[in-house]
Amino acid sequence: MDSRSSGGAASQEPGTDADRISTPITADLLRGALDLERTEHGVLPHRLPARARAQCADGQLSMAESQPSGVRLVLRTRATTVELDTLPTKMAYRGAPPRPDGVYDLLVDGELAARTSVAGGNLRIVDMSTGSVETRTGPVGTARFSGLSAEAKDLEIWLPYNESTQLVELRTDAPVEVAPDRGRRVWLHHGSSISHGSNAAGPTTTWPALAASRGGVELTNLGLGGSALLDPFTARALRDTPADLISLKLGINLVNTDLMRLRAFTPAVHGFLDTVREGHPDTPLLVVSPIHCPIHEDTPGPSVPEFENLEAGELTFRAGGDPAERAAGKLTLNVIREELSRIVKQRAAEDPSLHYLDGRELYGEADTAELPLPDRLHPDAATHHRIGERFAERVFGAGGPFAGDD
Template sequence: MTNWIATPITQALLRGVIDLEHTPTGLVPHRLPAWARAQWPDPQLLMAEGQPSGIRLAFPTDATAIELDTIPTKRVYTGLPPRPDGIYDLLIDGQLTQQASVAGGKVMEINMTNGSVTVNSGPPGTLKFNDLPQGPKDVEIWLPHNETTELVALRTNAPITPAPYTDRRVWLHHGSSISHGSNAEHPTGIWPAIAARASGVDLVSLGFGGSAVVDPFTARTIRDASADLISLKLGINVVNTDAMRLRAFGPAVHGFLDTIREGHKTTPILVLSPILCPIHEDTPGPSAPDFSTGQMQFRATGNPAEVAAGKLTLNVIRTTLERTVEQRRASDPNIHYLDGRALYGEADAATLPLPDGLHPDAATHRLMGERFAELAFGSGWSA
C-alpha cells in the first residue's frame, strides 16, 4: 500500500499562472487576473483564459508515484464528433516521460450555430503517474492547454517542495488561438512551449483563443507581470472577429505598447504579425464556421472592396504593425518586428495546409516553435 503524502496546491507550485481562483472544491488557474475578467466577462475570453495553456506544476522530489485530482471541463460541439480528452504531460528533468488524461468532470456543450453554451457538472478524476525513476529529480506536470482544469488535490509517495526559482529568463507571450495551442496534440506541443524549451526560458503564455483583440486589460496584465522578454502576436483575431477598422487598430496598438512600457521600460518586446492564413490575406472578416463537409471549417465572409474604407485584412495588419514598430524604434531600440510568415508562409501552406482554414496542426506547431527559437531567440531581440 502506498504511503501518500498530501501537499496543498499553492501558487508557489505553479509556473505560468497569473491568478488562482479559490472554489469550494479546489483551485482554478487563470491567465488573466480577476479584475480583468470582471471588466469584460465575454464567454469566449473567459473560456480561453481559464484554459491553462503553458501552466505547469513544478517541484523537485524523490517520489516514484504521483496522483493529481482534478475537475476538467470537456468541450463538446453540437453536431460534431467528441473532442479527445485533454492531455497532461509529465516532464522529468526536462524530458517528456509520460502522458495521461483525466476522465469525468464537467461537460460544456457549445452550439456554434446559435452561440448557446450549456455546462453540466461531473465528478473529479484522478491523474496517475507511476513507476517514476528512483532518486531526486525535477518534475513538471503541464496541464492541458485546451481543457479548463480545477486542481483539487496532489499526492506523492515522497515529500515535494516548490521548485526553486532559477536565473532562467521569463518569456511572456501574448497571442491568439494559434499561440494558445489550437490543434496541438498536447501541452508541450504548442509552438510557444516548443520554442521556450528549445531556448531555455520559462514560458508565461497569454495566448487566448479568439480573444487577442488588443484589449487594454491584457496590456495592463502584461505591464504588471514579471517578464524578461515579451512577444506580442497581434492581428488575426482583430480580422476574424471584425473587431476594428484601420483607424482604431493603429492607435490601439500604440496604446497597447504604451501601457506595457509603463511597467517594462526597457524590456525587449517583439511584435509579430500573423502567420499566413489564405482565407484572410486579402479578404476581411468576420470568419464563419462552415460545416458543409461534415467537419468544422472556416471561411471569410467580408468583402475585399471594403478594405479601401478601412476594413482589415492580414496584409493590412502586417503593414500597420511593421510601420508602427519602425516608428517607435526611433526612440525605443528595444522593440522589434517579425513577420509571422517567417514562421508559416506560402511554401509551408503547400505542404502543411491549415486543416480548418484557420489553425495549424501539430506538425506545424512544431515547425513554428523551432523557427521561432531560431529566428527570435537567436536574434538581437532576446539579447
C-alpha cells in the first residue's frame, strides 16, 4: 500500500523523531467493519451497512452498530511508534459518575502488547428517567504506542467496543502496508450487548474476541447492544457478509424489550434463518440460546432500570413482567430456549450444518454464585473470559460444530 509522507519522511529510519508518515485509513486496513462512512473529521466504521441503517431510526441501534466492537486496524510495518488520531463519542448517564474511557488494544504478531485510551471527544449524556439525550462536542485525541521493535511485524489496533470512533489520522515512523492474509477462517457472530462486549476489560477480551483468538479465526462481530431483535435488515447483512462460520446468539433482547409474543417469535426465527441461508446455504450455522439470567428465567420483560444507587455508579435492572403472563405468550428465557431448540431440531433434519448450543453451557445457574451478573443482566470481565473459554472449547474444539479439519 502506498504511504503518504510529510517532508520526505518516508526514507527515515524507524524510531527517529522526524516527521511521521501519514497513511490514509482505507477499508483494506480495517477488519470487522461492514461499512466505512466519510465524515468531516475522517472515517467512521459501521458494523451494519448503509442500507440496513436507513431502514431503522432507532437511537439504540444507531449507537450500538457504530461502536466498533471487534473492529481493528491491521497493518504490517517496521515502525517503532504508531499514533492514531480519533474522535470518540462516549456515553454517560445523567446523575452518575463519569464512565472510564474506552480502551485501545495493540496486538503485535497476535499477542497483546499494550493498552491505551483517548481522552476528550464527544459526549452523549443519557437521562435514563426520561430517555432524553444531550450531546456535547469535544476534541480529537491520540492513541499512541511507542517503544516497538524495529523488525517487520503485524500490528492490530483494536478499537474500543463501547465508543463510536471516527478515525482521523494514522501516523508511523516507518512505511505501512496491508497485512498479508493468513488464510484463517472468518467467523461471523451476531448477538446482544453481551456479545457486543458489555463490561469487558478491553476490546480483545470480549468473549467473542477471546473465543476467536482461541479458535484461530478472524472475527466479524455483529453483537449489537440492545438490538439483537430478529430484524430483517440484520439478517440481510449477515446473508451478504462473507463468512466461513456463523453463529447467532438470540433471545435476551426480545425479553428486555418485551418486543414480541411467542406467536411472532417462532416465524421470525424461521425467517431470520431463511434469510441467512440464502447467502450461506451450507456454512456451519450455530444458534445459541441465552446464558443464565435469574431475573428473566421465568419472568417476562421488559427489563426495568433501577436508579437507587446511580450516583454511586451502580445501575441495576429488574424484570418488569409477571410470570403468569407466559400463558398469554409473553417470552421468558426458558420459553425462548425451548423454542429455539425445537426450531433447530426441526430444521436440522434438512440442514445438517445447522447446530444448537444451550447458552447455559457457557454460563449457567451454578456460575451465578461465583460470578454473579453485577447489574443482573450483564457479565463482568472475568465472566467474559469464562464464556469465551467455554465457547472455544465446545464450539471450536474437537467434535464441535466449528472444529477445524485437522
